[in-house]
Amino acid sequence: MAGHTLLNQVRTKSEVVIVNNQPYTVVLSYNKVADMDGYVIGLKFADAEGSMDSATIKPTYAISVALAVAHRAVQMLKPDLANTIILGFYLLTDDLDARGPLAKKAKIRVYNNRAQEMHKALQHRLPHLARLETLGGVAWLFTEKIHTAYSQFNRLENELAKQIRTTLC
Amino acid sequence: MLIRLETKELVEFPDELGALVLADPREGDVPDFTPDLVNCLIHDALVPMFNPSFTHEQNIAQAIAHFTQIGPASAASLEKARALIADYNKNIAPDAVGYVDRNLMGYLYFSHNTDAAKPALVIDQPNGLLDALADLNAEFTLDEYTAPVPEHLLKRKRKPESGG
Numbered sequence: 445m446a447g448h449t450l451l452n453q454v455r456t457k458s459e460v461v462i463v464n465n466q467p468y469t470v471v472l473s474y475n476k477v478a479d480m481d482g483y484v485i486g487l488k489f490a491d492a493e494g495s496m497d498s499a500t501i502k503p504t505y506a507i508s509v510a511l512a513v514a515h516r517a518v519q520m521l522k523p524d525l526a527n528t529i530i531l532g533f534y535l536l537t538d539d540l541d542a543r544g545p546l547a548k549k550a551k552i553r554v555y556n557n558r559a560q561e562m563h564k565a566l567q568h569r570l571p572h573l574a575r576l577e578t579l580g581g582v583a584w585l586f587t588e589k590i591h592t593a594y595s596q597f598n599r600l601e602n603e604l605a606k607q608i609r610t611t612l613c
Numbered sequence: 614m615l616i617r618l619e620t621k622e623l624v625e626f627p628d629e630l631g632a633l634v635l636a637d638p639r640e641g642d643v644p645d646f647t648p649d650l651v652n653c654l655i656h657d658a659l660v661p662m663f664n665p666s667f668t669h670e671q672n673i674a675q676a677i678a679h680f681t682q683i684g685p686a687s688a689a690s691l692e693k694a695r696a697l698i699a700d701y702n703k704n705i706a707p708d709a710v711g712y713v714d715r716n717l718m719g720y721l722y723f724s725h726n727t728d729a730a731k732p733a734l735v736i737d738q739p740n741g742l743l744d745a746l747a748d749l750n751a752e753f754t755l756d757e758y759t760a761p762v763p764e765h766l767l768k769r770k771r772k773p774e775s776g777g
Binding site for chain 1: 637639645646654657711718724
């Protein structure tokens, strides 16, 4: 949600996870929105790009990395979970289209699997998981109340002026 | 269909389970995924479901039940998915099962920056947004707009990127 105009970022939390000697970063950005109690948290997983020439690194058992990073994200979220009302992450898909529709579709499936796994760990506090697809992006929102119950979200949707296809997961 | 578990053990899973993963009815039509992408996707879906306390047979049955419960995939999707699994079986050597090259892995699993010039949010009705923001009293940035914005509402520009 970085760059979104309705959010006021108050802090970030960033941790490095080492899997098979390779570093990966999990970043949480904590945001406040006026008239909403609690945090709206954005989640980002980053590869340590540029830390090594990727051509010299052997292929990786990727699912281990994915599970370790998602697990770490859940652990990072837990201390503030009581004060969290919305957690989300998204993909912008315009550039993925340039790389080819297969890449976009594969990435959406991978992110969807991560969202489902994380939801199992967080649903006692954030019971609703919605997947929102629009032209140019896909977002996953874990929410305390159903996302359409928030007037701020409805305002965002109107301002976006694009059709959003919502799937409740 | 070979799957590599987190213990690095190679296990034979039924091809049909791989087809169920690829033909997931929640994802629409089955794209022409390459064997490399199939390698990634079947591990991504199936390895997390694998519980080391159960036998392989129990885990496989559990995974099949999971996908069956989601709902039926179309016959066309399943047929296509089976063909993709057959290609995976033919083209991915046992040593490569479960392994993804660094470039593809970084791409599929992690956030990355889009072109810095592209806005994350294009406002078609800037005056409408300004009114809404005045109500919210929120910090405000616009990457692209068509009407002049009052100076005091402009803050720093943020670089658009995927993530959260």
